[in-house]
Amino acid sequence: SSELTQDPSVSVALGQTVRITCQGDSLRRYYANWYQQKPGQAPVVVIYGNNNRPSGIPDRFSGSSSGNTVSLTITGAQAEDEGDYYCNSRDSSGNLVVFGGGTKLTVL
Amino acid sequence: QVQLQESGPGLVKPSQTLSLTCTVSGGSISSGSYYWSWIRQPAGKGLEWIGHIYTSGSTNYNPSLKSRITISADTSKNQFSLRLNSVTAADTAAYYCARGGLVGAIYFDYWGLGTLVTVSS
Numbered sequence: 352s353s354e355l356t357q358d359p360s361v362s363v364a365l366g367q368t369v370r371i372t373c374q375g376d377s378l379r380r381y382y383a384n385w386y387q388q389k390p391g392q393a394p395v396v397v398i399y400g401n402n403n404r405p406s407g408i409p410d411r412f413s414g415s416s417s418g419n420t421v422s423l424t425i426t427g428a429q430a431e432d433e434g435d436y437y438c439n440s441r442d443s444s445g446n447l448v449v450f451g452g453g454t455k456l457t458v459l
Numbered sequence: 460q461v462q463l464q465e466s467g468p469g470l471v472k473p474s475q476t477l478s479l480t481c482t483v484s485g486g487s488i489s490s491g492s493y494y495w496s497w498i499r500q501p502a503g504k505g506l507e508w509i510g511h512i513y514t515s516g517s518t519n520y521n522p523s524l525k526s527r528i529t530i531s532a533d534t535s536k537n538q539f540s541l542r543l544n545s546v547t548a549a550d551t552a553a554y555y556c557a558r559g560g561l562v563g564a565i566y567f568d569y570w571g572l573g574t575l576v577t578v579s580s
């Protein structure tokens with residue numbers, strides 16, 4: 352089991368706002384990153400360092416952190432946002448890289 | 460623009476060694492402060508960090524695989540490689556190489572397309 356816990360699936364109506372969460376004790380101390388993965392493709396980072404958006408990522412993607420939980424928020428979800436989303440950070444020792452189990456986002 | 464490309468056999472027999480190479484273009488693996496990483500994903504499952512080699516040459520491995528893996532770099536070819544010994548069917552997965560940067564935690568900003576490795580006799 353992963354040190355970072357994500358809900359397996361989340362759905363959102365087209366144009367609405369959705370929050371995807373990632374929980375873990377290490378998140379109290381370390382930043383987290385978020386990746387979007389579409390079928391048959393490599394993951395793409397959408398948020399790094401808790402709340403930084405790489406160039407080319409739409410501004411409807413945002414990240415936040417509170418206690419042991421980090422969140423990825425998509426404001427005004429689009430059909431192309433469907434896919435799997437993974438968080439990653441350090442493990443509780445701070446020495447290793449860990450990923451959450453992933454959340455499948457469905458846009459209705 | 461940094462690009463990474465994995466190469467290696469798509470089929471490996473059980474108990475043998477899986478060997479993959481990642482060729483990097485658009486940037487030097489010996490410059491900057493990056494974690495040249497391997498990540499895998501079994502079909503239909505999540506991402507698993509395998510390990511990395513830092514720009515300086517130091518390595519760090521997933522403890523669950525540590526006894527079986529070696530990550531090395533060939534700076535003259537701008538490549539880094541993964542060797543995974545004594546493979547079993549559980550090692551069947553898509554293997555990705557990626558570049559890791561550090562902002563509090565390592566994040567992967569460039570990825571290869573991935574290569575599927577099947578362990579089967």
